[in-house]
Amino acid sequence: MSATRADVCVVALAECFRGDGEIVANPIGTIPMIAGRLARATFAPLLMATDGEAALIANDGAFAWPEGRVVEYYNPYRSMFDVVWSGRRHVVMGATQIDPYGNQNFAAIGADYARPKTQLIGFRGAPGNTVNHATSYWVANHSPRVFVEKVDVVTGVGWDRAAAAGAGALEFLDLRRVVTNLAVLDFGGPDHRLRLVSVHPGVTVDDVVAATGFELARAGMIDQTRLPSDEELRLIREVIDPGDQRHVELPEEGA
Amino acid sequence: MSSKLMSPEAVVATLEEGMTIGIGGWGSRRKPMSIVRAIARSSLRDLTVVSFAGPDLGLLCAAGKVRRAVYPFASLDSIALEPHFRAARQSGAVEDVPFDEGMFLLGLQAAAWRVPFLPTRVGLGSDLMKLNPLLSTVRSPFTDGTELVAVPAFELDAAICHLNRADERGNASFLGPDLYFDDLFLRAAPTRRFISAERIVPTAALAEEAGTELRLRIARIMVDGVVESPGGAWFTSCVPDYERDEELQKQYAAAARSPEDWAEFYRKHVEVPS
Numbered sequence: 001m002s003a004t005r006a007d008v009c010v011v012a013l014a015e016c017f018r019g020d021g022e023i024v025a026n027p028i029g030t031i032p033m034i035a036g037r038l039a040r041a042t043f044a045p046l047l048m049a050t051d052g053e054a055a056l057i058a059n060d061g062a063f064a065w066p067e068g069r070v071v072e073y074y075n076p077y078r079s080m081f082d083v084v085w086s087g088r089r090h091v092v093m094g095a096t097q098i099d100p101y102g103n104q105n106f107a108a109i110g111a112d113y114a115r116p117k118t119q120l121i122g123f124r125g126a127p128g129n130t131v132n133h134a135t136s137y138w139v140a141n142h143s144p145r146v147f148v149e150k151v152d153v154v155t156g157v158g159w160d161r162a163a164a165a166g167a168g169a170l171e172f173l174d175l176r177r178v179v180t181n182l183a184v185l186d187f188g189g190p191d192h193r194l195r196l197v198s199v200h201p202g203v204t205v206d207d208v209v210a211a212t213g214f215e216l217a218r219a220g221m222i223d224q225t226r227l228p229s230d231e232e233l234r235l236i237r238e239v240i241d242p243g244d245q246r247h248v249e250l251p252e253e254g255a
Numbered sequence: 256m257s258s259k260l261m262s263p264e265a266v267v268a269t270l271e272e273g274m275t276i277g278i279g280g281w282g283s284r285r286k287p288m289s290i291v292r293a294i295a296r297s298s299l300r301d302l303t304v305v306s307f308a309g310p311d312l313g314l315l316c317a318a319g320k321v322r323r324a325v326y327p328f329a330s331l332d333s334i335a336l337e338p339h340f341r342a343a344r345q346s347g348a349v350e351d352v353p354f355d356e357g358m359f360l361l362g363l364q365a366a367a368w369r370v371p372f373l374p375t376r377v378g379l380g381s382d383l384m385k386l387n388p389l390l391s392t393v394r395s396p397f398t399d400g401t402e403l404v405a406v407p408a409f410e411l412d413a414a415i416c417h418l419n420r421a422d423e424r425g426n427a428s429f430l431g432p433d434l435y436f437d438d439l440f441l442r443a444a445p446t447r448r449f450i451s452a453e454r455i456v457p458t459a460a461l462a463e464e465a466g467t468e469l470r471l472r473i474a475r476i477m478v479d480g481v482v483e484s485p486g487g488a489w490f491t492s493c494v495p496d497y498e499r500d501e502e503l504q505k506q507y508a509a510a511a512r513s514p515e516d517w518a519e520f521y522r523k524h525v526e527v528p529s
Contacts, residue, residue: 054432076433077281081357085375107353108344113386115347121336122308122328127355128377157380168401169379 003228006246008200010236011228012179014039016136020090022046024083027092030249032138033062037240062240087172090134096120097151100193100214102175104156126156134174140250142180144213159192183208184225189217198223258423259481263293266449266480270413275303279416279437283309283332283499287417287451289487292525305409313339316349317517324349327356331504338511353387358406365408367442372405413447414440417488420461421452425478428461428470431494441477451484453496
């Protein structure tokens with residue numbers, strides 16, 4: 001079986017949860033949702049997962065549960081903040097902009113916040129998520145418009161801003177990885193700067209550099225992002241995402 | 256038995272220009288749209304809307320009622336961004352007071368508990384501290400001395416929520432997956448606390464229909480007025496009574512394209528009393 005780029009991204013995002021133990025995995029977005037389910041179905045069986053509404057469910061499917069939902073816990077929004085503020089959660093958020101230290105923006109674009117060029121969703125839960133528990137990011141369109149030297153609004157807190165804000169911000173800050181349609185990055189560069197760790201099959205380091213609006217740190221050896229195993233592909237295709245939602249979010253080139 | 260039944264128009268008659276109004280629900284879910292539409296039709300202006308926002312905020316922006324938006328997000332759920340709110344923001348028509356969504360819980364809770372603020376680490380390091388003039392910091396009085404964010408109590412002049420069932424005295428139940436923060440909105444406002452409900456039933460029927468007393472989360476001590484409003488969450492979801500009307504929501508969103516499209520939508524769907 002051959003893997004698509006979306007399959008590779010699913011596995012790269014699933015890898016973000018390796019070693020997390022018994023926490024709530026809360027990947028937001030189509031491909032991250034599939035990834036969280038895959039992690040639990042394979043190497044991270046202790047994870048808990050939301051149904052996107054008000055329950056934590058044990059089922060492996062990401063979007064539909066024809067066999068019926070198996071609810072582990074009633075988790076309305078109010079309980080979710082108990083989870084967030086306890087630290088027992090790992091979120092994967094999107095980012096309209098992200099800078100070298102992991103400051104994220106999905107609130108508004110433009111120099112003047114009082115009259116933005118583009119109003120986006122708002123701060124949502126990003127300030128609280130980032131200073132309370134593990135946070136990774138998913139960027140489906142790695143480009144210089146997303147990876148910018150300075151974000152217009154800091155919604156999710158990065159390493160430099162947390163350090164400047166003091167212990168209350170830094171104590172539980174835990175930025176893990178940024179997975180994109182091209183590559184996997186972490187914050188292992190100097191002063192926790194964003195660092196290129198691996199490129200997806202078919203992508204070169206130069207491709208990633210050209211798609212990034214600032215200078216990326218580089219791991220000593222830049223690997224190729226690992227391919228899904230046959231069993232992982234089977235789970236993705238037959239159990240977790242049989243409706244092929246992942247290729248709606250990330251269509252295969254030339255397909 | 257003292258009935259608190261009233262009309263949406265009677266609710267609106269208690270409100271005044273410049274007031275701060277908390278609106279329950281979440282995104283495009285169980286929003287008190289029959290009362291929101293009555294506000295849109297009124298002569299009220301310069302309102303501050305406090306909301307986990309969806310078409311409540313958007314519709315009131317489009318109707319020219321909003322001076323200030325206090326919100327952690329604005330979304331129609333199945334349509335990610337609220338187009339009417341976006342238009343208002345991008346034209347500079349609305350003052351923006353941003354919050355984190357968990358912080359919102361604390362502002363409502365502080366008001367409900369009648370304390371001036373609640374502390375949290377949420378907000379530290381983010382631009383909320385720069386962009387939201389209501390926020391401040393506070394230092395822990397204990398040996399740790401940690402600097403935290405003080406989320407001020409939300410001062411609401413009125414609170415409006417839509418529930419599945421209510422009795423005429425103001426007890427109410429939610430039958431869907433999540434109460435959201437409706438009880439906190441109603442506790443946060445000292446007066447002018449209004450609910451609409453899909454159906455008004457005898458008190459005994461509340462627990463009977465819910466199948467449990469665990470869903471009876473709105474008490475009459477939290478409510479000043481009750482509106483019977485079948486379909487009152489229109490077009491947002493109000494499960495299990497009805498799902499979101501996605502087709503109508505699409506029309507609503509598309510109406511942000513031009514003043515003419517909005518006028519047409521307003522005439523067909525807002526101008527008509529519910």
